[in-house]
Amino acid sequence: MTTLEFCHELEFSKINFIERKIKINHPRTIITGPPKSGKSFLIFDYLSNYNQEDYIYIDFSDYRNEKDEIEKNLEEYVFRNKIKVIVLENFEFDFKIPFCESVIISTKLDTTLKGYKKLFLTPLDFEEYLLHDKKNQNITQTFNNYLKNGNLPGVVNIDEIHTFNRLHDLIILINKDKTSQEILKILFLNIDEKKSLNQLYLALKNKIKISKDKFYEECKYFEKNKIVYFIEKYEQKKATKKIYSYNPAFLSAITHKKKFKNELTNIIFCELINKYKDIYYLDYIDFFIPSKKLAIVSIPFFNSFMMQSQLKKIYKIVDEYKIKELFIITVSNDEQFFHQNIEVNVLPFYEWSLS
Template identity: 55%
Template sequence: MKSLEACYEINFSKINFIERKIKIEDSKTIISGASKTGKSYLIYDFLSEFKAKDYIYIDLLDLRNDINEISQNLAKFIKMNEISVLVVENYNFQFELPSCENTIISMLKSEKIKGFKNLIIGALDFEEYLLHDSKHQNITQSFNSFLKFGNLPELINIEEYKKIQRLQEIIYLQCKDETQYEIFKILIENIDEKKSLFQLFNTLKLKIKISKDKFYEICKQYENNKSIYFLQKYNQEKATKKIYSYNHSFFNAISHTKKFKNEFSNLVFLELINKFDDIYYLDSIDFYIPSKNIAIVPVPFFNTFLTGNLVKRIIKNAQELNINEVNIISISNNEKISDSKLKINVIPFYEWALS
């Protein structure tokens, strides 16, 4: 039982964990989410509440672990050592889990198991990022780093010259082979764009050999594990969806092309999905929240004179749906736009994200 004995010796009592807005609260929990969003650290925090002798931590992707040995002996080992907490990371139904008082499972894709609560974890929102960021002196420096290198916890403390390389490595972690990488890459290249999967497939098949069914299947996998989001147009289910990634900075890691507006819009979208379930887009409005009757429009470098026509289109679109409030999210501008029927605010991202 070498693998089980080694796993049983792992001790998480000295892990330095910074609180997240989400935590494990149920004795039977499945944690899922995209790569490097912090699933493991959420587990470490949970385990730190127990004595080391009371839990066993098993990572099925640890090359040292013999899965056959674990599957054959786990139930007996738990009973023999009176273990009350079983953690299995990267579980993929390779074997049936034995009964245990507390069972915590992590996996990329959320799966339904009777008696288990599903917990989906995303990357850091800006408020969480500030709590994790001890390197920068002020909110402006933190925001600049957040904007440039994204929202993944481990990126904060890596030297800046290594960050792009690590982002590229994390992108590859999403992909089992070169085909999956090319699919993930084309999705990232089209963040904040209205592109159908059929359009993307036709573009990609000129580059690699791939079937339509395979392309759609992989896209669905990325959607299921929250690596990619497809945003629907309000009241138009068949309209082309907009594409977003779980880390807005991935585009910067795969291309020398600059799409700052797209990346900034992706960043704003990720703040919204942590707060609302009902997010849609409209013709001139990036994000519409029906439950709050609010429109959100990212305009990084807002200028009243240069964006006058855009504001007119936003107002027209908002009035058609009787929207009460429009928040224009910018990098640093802060002002109010006068309108007889609408409340229109121009707000810096960091102020809006923390409000």
């Protein structure tokens, strides 16, 4: 059996797909997103609308698929078999795409093609996680698992020990070599921290042999592929940036140190990136959305009586930037009160994310 015959026989109609907020609704689509965010299952859902003989699914990360054979014979094979949909997973745009009624591409490359719609898929937000969770737990327990195990679709319903193994394997998968792994680990260890790349480079240099060029090159790669985010301070481009990961569970997967506030803040960030493009931080404000005059502060265990000093610092920034909405996100606390004419909403994460 040839590679193309094998790829043509693959069938996805029986895949148990759970709806995502993003769908493929254009016949020519390029999908990007960080590793294991669910890109393939989005494609499987799209293919379920077709008969098996009408599509060909080619994954270039599958070692069994002979790339030279595909490049040489794909156009003729598509024409001869009257194929309606070509799927090219993990494609690098290194040969001409044959004409077809529909072409769906997943790739790591930031490529734009005329006539193609681009989709960027992040892992599950909390509402999607609830739909995927089959354990029928109460919402508090589901949130605890979401915070502990992360937002990747593939870890929702597996045991905790296997979750850690999956995350460790994923760190290896993302990286080219051991040095890249160490760079990514030090970035993950500093989520929700204000650290310059130079600070992190010097810290890592004390641990392993590494060049500055290599360190900065890898950081740029992780940022470009939305594995790590560097958030600016509002209107202060030269200020130290804050670091976040596309999956907060990486932190607990690489250290025994408990950084509960950092993980909660990172998971809040993951909810925001699908809603807003203009996300910054301010002194005492974790996230500021200037277009909405919206401020969000992460305080896992909030008590308004005990935190008057911290609230005064927050209010000063609220007044300075004419902020109209202030949310304080917690694990379980729920309060509402006013600062002047601004309502301060203290909400558990799961209430805020679903509101």
